[in-house]
Structure formats: C-alpha cells, structure tokens
Amino acid sequence: MTFQGRNFNVIQDFTQAELNYLIDFAIHLKQLKQKRIPHHYLEGQTIALLFDKTSTRTRSAFTVAAQDLGAHAEFMGAGDVQFGKKESDKDSAIVFGSMFDGIQLRVSKQETVDTFCEYAGVPIWNGMTNDWHPTQMLADFMTIKEVYGSLAEQSLVYLGDGRNNVAHSLMIMGAIMGVSVTIASPEALAPASEVLAEAQVLAQATGAKIRHLENPLEAVADASVLYTDVWVSMGEEAQFQERIQQLMPYQVNQELVQHCQKPYIFLHCLPAFHDSSTQIGAEIKHKYGLEAMEVMDDVFESPEAYQFQQAENRLHTIKAVMAVTNGNLFIPDLA
Numbered sequence: 001m002t003f004q005g006r007n008f009n010v011i012q013d014f015t016q017a018e019l020n021y022l023i024d025f026a027i028h029l030k031q032l033k034q035k036r037i038p039h040h041y042l043e044g045q046t047i048a049l050l051f052d053k054t055s056t057r058t059r060s061a062f063t064v065a066a067q068d069l070g071a072h073a074e075f076m077g078a079g080d081v082q083f084g085k086k087e088s089d090k091d092s093a094i095v096f097g098s099m100f101d102g103i104q105l106r107v108s109k110q111e112t113v114d115t116f117c118e119y120a121g122v123p124i125w126n127g128m129t130n131d132w133h134p135t136q137m138l139a140d141f142m143t144i145k146e147v148y149g150s151l152a153e154q155s156l157v158y159l160g161d162g163r164n165n166v167a168h169s170l171m172i173m174g175a176i177m178g179v180s181v182t183i184a185s186p187e188a189l190a191p192a193s194e195v196l197a198e199a200q201v202l203a204q205a206t207g208a209k210i211r212h213l214e215n216p217l218e219a220v221a222d223a224s225v226l227y228t229d230v231w232v233s234m235g236e237e238a239q240f241q242e243r244i245q246q247l248m249p250y251q252v253n254q255e256l257v258q259h260c261q262k263p264y265i266f267l268h269c270l271p272a273f274h275d276s277s278t279q280i281g282a283e284i285k286h287k288y289g290l291e292a293m294e295v296m297d298d299v300f301e302s303p304e305a306y307q308f309q310q311a312e313n314r315l316h317t318i319k320a321v322m323a324v325t326n327g328n329l330f331i332p333d334l335a
C-alpha cells in the first residue's frame with residue numbers, strides 16, 4: 001500500500017484495503033489525541049485551505065489536524081485570492097503547488113479539483129465539490145465501525161436528495177466497502193444513472209447491494225444505519241419550496257423509524273435543519289410552517305443519533321489522509 005504523494009480526490013481512486021487502512025489509522029490517531037501523545041507527521045509543512053463554499057466541520061478538521069500534525073494551515077476563502085476570479089485553475093494550481101506542501105479544496109466544480117490534481121505537484125485533498133464529498137465518507141464509515149465494531153453485514157439507508165454529493169459518495173463508498181446502500185427518494189431526485197451503474201459494477205466485487213427505492217417505509221425496513229442530508233445543498237437555495245414538497249415523505253422522524261425492523265443508528269453529515277433556531281430555520285418556519293426539514297428532533301436528539309461523534313471523526317479521518325499522503329512517513333503497521 002502506498003499513499004505517499006497521492007491525492008485524495010474521489011473514493012473510486014482507492015481500494016477497499018486502502019480505505020480500511022485509513023479508517024483504522026484514524027481510529028489510532030483518535031486514541032493518540034485522547035492520550036495527548038504527539039503525532040507530528042507533517043512537522044514544518046504549510047498547507048493551503050481553499051474554500052469557495054462555507055464550512056464548519058471540514059475547515060475546522062483540516063485546521064486542527066494540521067496543527068496536531070505539526071503543520072501550519074493557511075485559510076483562503078472566496079474573495080481572499082485571485083483564484084476563481086482573475087486566475088485560471090491551472091495557473092492557480094501551479095502557483096499554490098510551488099509554495100504549499102498540500103492543498104485542500106472545497107469548491108463547486110469537481111473539474112477544479114481535477115485540474116489541481118493534474119498541475120499542483122503536491123497532494124490535493126477534496127474537501128467537497130458539487131459532485132463528491134470523499135473525506136465525509138471516511139468519517140461516516142469510521143463511525144459505523146466504532147458503533148457496531150465492524151462494517152460487515154451493515155445496511156445503510158439514505159433518505160432525501162438522492163442526487164447530491166453525499167448520496168452519490170455513499171453509494172460508491174458502500175459498493176467498495178461491501179456495505180449495502182439504499183437511496184430512498186422520489187424519482188425526480190433519484191441518483192444519477194451513471195453513478196448508480198458505477199456503484200453497482202464496483203459492488204460486484206464485494207456483494208454490496210446498491211439500489212434506489214421510492215418507498216421510504218420499505219427502504220428503512222432492514223436498515224442498520226439511517227442517514228440523511230440537507231434537502232437543499234449549498235448553491236441550490238432557490239429550490240426550498242420544491243424540495244419541501246418533494247421530500248416531506250422522506251423526513252426522518254419517529255413515525256418513520258417505527259418501520260425499522262432492526263436496531264439502527266442515525267447519521268447526518270451536518271449541518272442539519274432539525275429545528276427553527278437558525279436564521280434559515282426561522283425563515284422556513286415563517287414561510288412554510290415547518291419546525292424541521294430532513295430530520296425531526298425526536299430522532300436527532302434520540303439515543304440512536306451519532307451525528308456529533310461522526311462530526312468529530314472528520315478530524316481524525318482528515319488527519320489520517322493528510323498524514324499518509326504527505327507525512328514525513330512510513331505507514332505505521334497497525335497490526
């Protein structure tokens with residue numbers, strides 16, 4: 001297994017063994033952090049964090065992970081740099097790559113990350129695009145492993161917008177890891193056919209069942225993991241009304257979970273619209289009379305909910321990715 005110098009762009013670039021290694025290494029790094037044992041694998045490095053979308057978890061995880069690894073992280077948001085406005089992706093990639101030791105991008109276009117992978121000459125870490133959210137997958141599957149002890153026999157059911165970056169990434173990750181993934185959504189928000197086909201081909205090697213179902217009650221029947229994401233992703237804010245109409249039957253609430261026939265855990269990549277305490281939540285309540293969208297507090301605050309453990313695991317998994325792709329390193333033998 002060789003990670004040194006590689007990009008972390010899309011999940012499809014990695015084997016099951018490599019993804020398992022990253023999850024186990026993240027569990028190891030979590031223990032080091034808890035015991036306050038130093039792990040400065042990126043001593044003296046400087047990494048760039050480029051964002052054209054907002055973030056709490058991803059930005060925090062990269063920043064704290066860099067610090068824990070002995071590196072300095074420099075955040076550059078939309079409006080801070082020429083990139084994305086005055087300077088092409090290729091020129092920006094060459095310049096950033098000539099100064100920084102590694103680069104995280106959270107940008108709308110997947111092509112931008114692909115261009116950086118081609119021209120920067122240093123490891124590129126994909127912190128989310130409109131198409132994919134690969135680092136999120138490591139935290140999600142690490143959390144499932146922590147809770148259940150193993151990924152074997154797990155059945156993940158995602159309810160909501162089946163065409164977004166998280167839904168698509170879950171299908172590919174599940175297929176590679178041998179975890180069955182059901183996407184429950186209306187036909188209009190079904191996964192892109194090419195992603196479903198790609199996931200089903202990958203799943204042939206692992207036996208995972210990757211499918212789309214319209215009926216949410218049928219979908220959750222054999223779930224061991226219930227997963228949802230916002231109904232309106234960043235950049236789609238004009239679509240609140242339409243999405244609410246389409247996705248209300250897919251809301252995760254106590255009524256829905258009555259149809260689960262096995263014990264389940266609840267996951268959410270966050271941020272979540274589970275109450276009206278936020279500015280957007282208050283607007284939604286005022287406009288549509290809704291207290292919550294994709295998940296109700298009766299599930300979000302229940303003992304089955306692990307979304308905050310999942311959020312913390314963004315730190316440990318992102319740290320694992322940074323350390324193995326750019327560390328002054330060896331890959332530690334975890335056996």
Ligand code: CP
Nearest residue numbers: 055056057058269270
């Ligand atoms: N889950 C996630 O990516 O969160 P942020 O948008 O806060 O980074």
Ligand code: NVA
Nearest residue numbers: 164229233234269270
């Ligand atoms: N699908 C969401 C994920 C946020 C972490 C978005 O793209 O906004």
